[in-house]
Amino acid sequence: MGIKKEIEIRCHPLMSWDISNPILSLKSRTKEDLKLLSELSKQNNWEVDFAKELAMSYQTLVLTDLQQTILWVNAGFQTMTGYTADYALGKKPTFLQGEKTSEKVKSRIREKLSKGRRVSETITNYKKNGLAYDCLITIIPLLDSNQVITHYLALEREAA
Known part of the structure; x- marks a missing residue:
């Protein structure tokens, strides 16, 4: 089963429990995210410690390929952006940008990613x-066992 098909099967809507008990829901979603990313890591030979990476505060995760096409978003994506996973899949994250999005920030992100480096920025x-909304974003290049970047994972949260 290809990566996109595997990911699409696992996307599911928020349940009322998620809304009524956000602390337990967040822990549960983090475990679900970690489980899925660990499975994908095995399939793609990624060399990343997702448990460590997901310890960072985030609301949503966005997985893209090298062309930055969205392959998967976690359940928090719709809560944060209002867009469903189905809508986001196949698009580039730039669909979330608009007139107040800084060209300088976008340029810094592109520059660091082109050098294979992790990037953390705040983007509108x-x-x-x-x-x-201001989005605190950390983008992690995902490397395979040959140290070749195969995907990007963005951890995002809305700035307070």
């Missing part, structure tokens, strides 16, 4: 309802 994105 837009929710489905059109509201702008």
